[in-house]
Amino acid sequence: MNGKKDGLKTLFRFKSLQTTILTVLVTLVSFTVLIYLIISVRQNRETVLETSTEYTQQLVDMVNVDIDSYFSNMNNMAQLIMDNSNIENFLLADRDNHLVEKPYVGRIEEQFRVLRETRDDIYNIGIIGKSGNYLVNNTTMKINPYADYSKTEWYQKAMEGEEVITPSHVQNLIADEYKWVVTLSQSIQNKDTGEIEGVLFIDLNYRSISTLCENISLGSKGYVFILDKDGKIIYHPRQQLLYSGVQKEETGTILRSGEGSFITRDRERLYTISRSHTTGWTVVGVAYLNEMMEKSNQTKKLYVLCAIVLIFVATFISIFLSNMITKPIRELRSSMKRVEEGNLEIFLQKPDYSNEIADLICSFNIMIRRIKQLMEKIIDEQAEKRRSELRALQAQINPHFLYNTLDSIIWMAESSKMAEVICMTSSLSKLLRKSISKQEEFVKVSDEIDYVREYLKIQKMRYHDKLDYEIDVDESVMRTPIAKLILQPLVENAIYHGIKLKEGKGLIRITGKKEKGKTVLKVIDNGVGMTKEVLAKLFVERETEDTGKVGVLNVQRRIQIYYGLEYGIHYESIPMQGTTVYIEIPFTDDFAPERRQHHETIL
């Protein structure tokens, strides 16, 4: 139960909005169409059944009316015969009194002959007196000597005064003739005494009754049959099958039910009943429901076909509609996804319609614009922050260096080496002025070289027996702009980590030239050099970095911030032989410091 519920839930948990809309639409349309279909088909079925029932009832009633009028005709004829006074004479006459010669016999014969000739559905007309006088058709008619009329129903009941219409039976009165007839019989009363003197009978061709039924068409299988008041079969197209017990007729149900119609329990046949008061007969029409319903079935087929076409059309329209409805949403979603991936350069076309989704798109555009503005602001602020940090950095001159230099000056002054004091002091003063005075971030390579030269002068004076330097920079690169204070920290490193630790005198060479479109500066020392391990750790950020000291990493970052990742510094070193630092910056002949600015925003 639970699992089934879950299954149903997941069945309707569609991944996309379009599918959901489509499913809901199609389900609704299908449901509506199917309900409509069921109601229409049922309604149609009922209507057809009703019409067919009415039609059958009319047919059956018509048969009954025909039979009634037929028999009232016959009754009139019987009345006519009985009004003939000759009949009475005949019946009252003695049996052996040479009847044939009596003139009234001839008159009776003549009447019978006329009637039989005008109505070919009359087989026999006869009178039988209780004395045994009889006349059938005419006196020459040969009578079957073995036939015993006195035992027949039509004779006995008529003698009791009843008007009889027999069920269909074989009339054996006439020799060599065995004809199926319906016999009409009535008593003949003595007009004076009222006593029953004999019986008048008319044998009607059974065909005249059966054709009335056979002519009625109730589909190819349907039929009409007639029962008398006791439920005996008068006419039935399948009489043989009924008598041999092969088939059964619903006689019981028919006799029990009144006028009208009923459908058999297996819903196969429709019985329509009509009773006659004249004959007491029951005319029953049997129609097969599947035949009656054939038209209804055709209509049903048409309905179902229409429903299918409708559902298909609805499905396609739904696909179209759901696609249309969800299209802006899908676009919005894919735009969102791109924003998610970091692309803020998106602007959605404002749709030409106005609804919630249009509002959503407008809001989306506004939101993206705001995000973009905020991002730019953050980037600007970050860059500004970094610049101020760098400025602070540039402004610094290592206090140790300052202290050592001043110490050296004091010491030289004490030794009265005035020329050296003047030289060192002037270099220091130049150095300080260069680092303080200029607020620009970029200087020419020549300026930077000048700065380094002053620095080296001071250091050479301090380590006069240990340090030597050469500066060999091409004139072509001298105008290249370079971030301030790039070279000096590297030279400082070369002195303190390379030359200072070396036995004997060390040399620092600074070269500069254009290589492959770049300006390449080199700081070459012949100091102690570095092992590969030390070299590898050079650019690793250290947790406890001395903020006062300008590290290699710091220089590297600054170059890359200003110029991009394809520029920077790298080291080559051989232990005990020396180290070379390569500084690569873009080559420009034209110094315009403000143009460097845009590189920052990239980061």
Next chain:
Amino acid sequence: MKLYFNNRKMISSIAVLLIFMVVLIFAMNKGKEKELHVIYIPKTQIGGNDFWSSIRAGAEAAAKENNVQLEIFSPSDETHVEEQNQLIKEAVAMNPDAIVVSPASNTENNDALCMIKEARIPLVYIDSTTDEKIADAIVATDNVAAGKKMAEIMLGLLNQDSKIAIVSHVKDSSTAMEREKGFRKGLLEYESQITDVVYSNSIDEIGYRVTKELLEREPDINYLACLNEDSAVGAAKAVKELGLVNQIFIVGFDNSSDEIKRLEEGVFQAIVVQRAFTMGYFGIENAAKLAKGESVAEYLDSGSVLITKENMYQDENQELLFPFY
């Protein structure tokens, strides 16, 4: 227009909907039966003979009810077995849905009938059978039982002095053999008192002649069983002519107006009548069922009725005796 069907469930539900509709359409078109073509080959021309016209009436009734287009190919005479075989071959050539045959001979039809089975056409026998088991279904009077009925009405009257004779029709026909067998069985201990069996060859004139000769040769025969219509009519004529009415107890078989007249006259004490209409009806119905692939009873007894002068005008009997076709 690009459509987004990223959901398998959606596609499968549409597919289910489609399949459902197609099935619906097919289900609606089903139930329309096609008309079946069935050929019936009786033993003889259907005309005056009431037995065969009753069979035809039954066959036609069944054809109407089972949506069958029925064709009847009749040979000119019951003794023309070759002609019947030819008709069977013609029927096979038409490749109907089923063939119904009343074989004229117990043995001579076998080859032709086998052709029906070779063509895989359902085959039903009506009235008569053959000595080989070829047909898918048989609808016939239980002739043994019918023969017994003839004996049963005699039983109460027979005594040790009774002499019984049989007027049979065709010596090797299945109906003649079975009726005789039933009659002999029904006679119980009196069976030994059957003195003679004569054959009419299904011609009343011969029946008349052989019976007359028999009765002249053996004047103390007082019980006669006639095994078919022609034998009965011939025998009755002989008895009447010899002035032996009421001295000889005769039981006839089948009905014709001639026989009925003799029954009414009292020449026949009784006749056994087959339910020919029923036979024809079930013969065609079973053929239709076989053609549709349904199973039917291999043998169906259509039944017979013993009719005497007293009950001949009863509703259910007059219908049998006086068919109005």
